[in-house]
C-alpha cells in the first residue's frame with residue numbers, strides 16, 4: 508500500500524473510554540508508525556454511542572492531536588455497536604450493477620430502523636454455501652443522526668472527516684496486514700471495549716459472521732463502584748493497579764473473574780451458533796483486542812472452553828516502529844487498544 512502525500516489519513520478511534528490516534532508513513536523499508544497516542548475521556552462523555560459532551564470531546568481530540576504534534580487534518584473515524592447494523596443477507600446471484608437496487612429494496616426487512624433514517628452500504632461476499640444461484644451480501648446500516656453527530660464533532664475539533672468506517676471493519680483491516688497470520692484458518696476477532704464487544708468470524712479475509720453486544724470493562728467498574736462505594740475514577744485506578752489501598756484486590760479479582768466468565772459464555776454461544784450452522788468448520792484461532800484483554804481470567808476462560816489458539820493482537824507488529832519514540836513497555840500496553848486506530852490510518856481518502 509503506497510500512500511500519496513494527498514490521500515493519507517489520520518486514524519481516530521473515538522472509544523467511550525479512550526480516544527486513540529494513529530498516523531502511518533510510507534518509508535523505503537515499509538510502512539512505519541509515525542504518530543500514536545491515546546487519552547482517557549471523562550466517564551459519561553459518550554453513552555450508548557451518543558455524544559453527551561460535544562465541546563468537551565472536541566477539546567480532548569484537539570489536545571490529543573496537539574500533544575502528539577499531528578498536523579494532518581484529514582481523518583478516518585469509525586462507529587460501532589449501538590447504531591450500526593451489520594448482517595449477511597442472501598439474495599439471488601446478479602451482476603454488481605443490479606445489486607444496488609435489490610439491496611435497497613430488500614434492506615428494510617433486515618434493519619430495525621426506518622430505512623430513511625439509515626445510510627446503507629453493502630459488499631458482495633460471493634456464492635452462497637446453500638446454492639450456486641444465491642449470493643451472500645454483507646449489509647451495513649448506520650443511523651444517519653449518529654453519523655451527523657460524529658461529523659459535527661470532528662468539524663468542531665478543527666478536522667476533516669474523510670471516511671466514516673465501522674469499528675469491526677477497521678479492526679479487520681489492521682488484522683489483515685499482520686505478518687505470519689494464516690488467513691486460511693477460521694478466525695474469530697474479539698474486541699472487548701469499555702462499553703461494547705464486537706465479534707467477527709473470518710476466513711480468507713471474508714467475514715462469515717458478525718455480532719455486537721453491550722458487554723465491556725465498564726461492567727467491572729460499575730460493580731466495583733457499587734460494592735466498595737468508590738467513584739468510577741477510583742475504580743479505574745484500582746483496576747489498573749495505580750492505587751491499591753481503596754479497593755481490595757481480592758474483590759477486584761472476584762468481580763473480574765466472574766465477568767470474564769460471563770463474556771466467555773456469550774462468546775461460546777456465538778461460536779456454537781456458527782459451528783452448528785451451515786458450515787461444519789471450527790473456529791481455530793481467536794485474536795483478542797480492546798481493554799478487556801487485561802481482565803484477569805478472560806483469556807484463560809476462552810482457552811479452557813474453546814478448542815482454539817487464543818492470542819492478543821499487536822497491530823504494531825505489521826509496522827516499522829522506532830523504539831526510541833515508542834518503547835517496548837508502551838507498545839505492550841497500547842498494542843491491544845490500538846488496532847482500530849491503525850486500521851483506520853490504513854484507509855485512504857478515495858477508499859469506498
Ligand SMILES: Nc1ncnc2c1ncn2[C@@H]1O[C@H](COP(=O)(O)OP(=O)(O)OP(=O)(O)O)[C@@H](O)[C@H]1O
Pocket residue numbers: 521522523524525526699700701702703704723724725743746747796797798799801802840844
Ligand atoms: N492496563 C490496563 N489494565 C486494566 N484495564 C485496562 C488497562 N488498559 C485499559 N483497561 C480497561 O480497558 C478500558 C478501555 O478499553 P478500550 O480502549 O478498548 O475501550 P473503548 O474503545 O474506549 O470502549 P468502546 O470501544 O467500548 O467504546 C478502560 O476503561 C479500562 O477499564
Ligand SMILES: [Mg+2]
Pocket residue numbers: 522523700701797847
Ligand atoms: Mg473501542
